Amino acid sequence: MDIFETVLPFDARTHRQAATYTDTPDPEHQRTRRVWGVEPIPLDELKAARKAVATDLRWQKETAGILINGMQVATDDRSKTLILGKRAKGRENPDMAFRWKAASGAWVELTGAQIIAIADAVADHVQACFDREGDLHDAIDAAETAEAVLSVDIHAGWP
Template sequence: MTNDWSEYQAWVALGNTPAPAHTLAELIDAALKALADRRWRAETGGVSVNGSPVATDDRSQAKLVGACLAATLDASYSIQWKIADRGFVTLDRDQIIAIAQAVRTHVQGCFDREAALAEEIQAAPDEQALATIDIEGGWPSWA
């Protein structure tokens, strides 16, 4: 059995130094990166509009913007829209706008949550305070 402390002292005597611990700034940066990833997962996790699941990934958001713009410009506009795994449905102008608004509300809610948590993270005075910030809870859900 070896003596770890003696080995450590011998290692230091050879001119070695332990790697510095992460600074608070590095820990905050890592927490902000994790937070951005968590927001993205919430944002793209989908919503439910009138009981139908609606995708909220970037591509779906862009298509909804186009459909909403067309519906805004043409009161008689309707489209065939694929609702997640349930196939195609015909949506009229009002339904398109309602879905787009629900998705926009969901996405903005995710960014609002990220902003609030980012403020908490950046204000953390030490590692202990930073560790108490829960980035998993409080996200908009599509229930």
């Protein structure tokens, strides 16, 4: 006898198909109807998934670059490392001129003092991204229901 399987409709944001089902004979169609159960996603799993999305958003915002005095500055990990290295040189000699390639591909002349200011702005941007992620994780952790977890707006408030 064939088995005809169905799953009851459910909100996939808060529920999932259960591992249990109910079989009911359907002799008219010479089959068995199997209806899979639906269960709520445990709150701790829902929170972990939502925090993972917030963490991914932080990474995207952190590494998307920033605009400083009209110059696009890359903030990917390699660029942050190069900027910090150049910052150390700029501290040694704030008046020294450095030829720097902006994220746009344009070459610019920057003083050590300007490099320090850029490095500080990049560091502030990165910290603001982590601060926002931490605030979101705190709000998600404080949520007591699935609806409250989902109501945390993880897309707003980023630097």
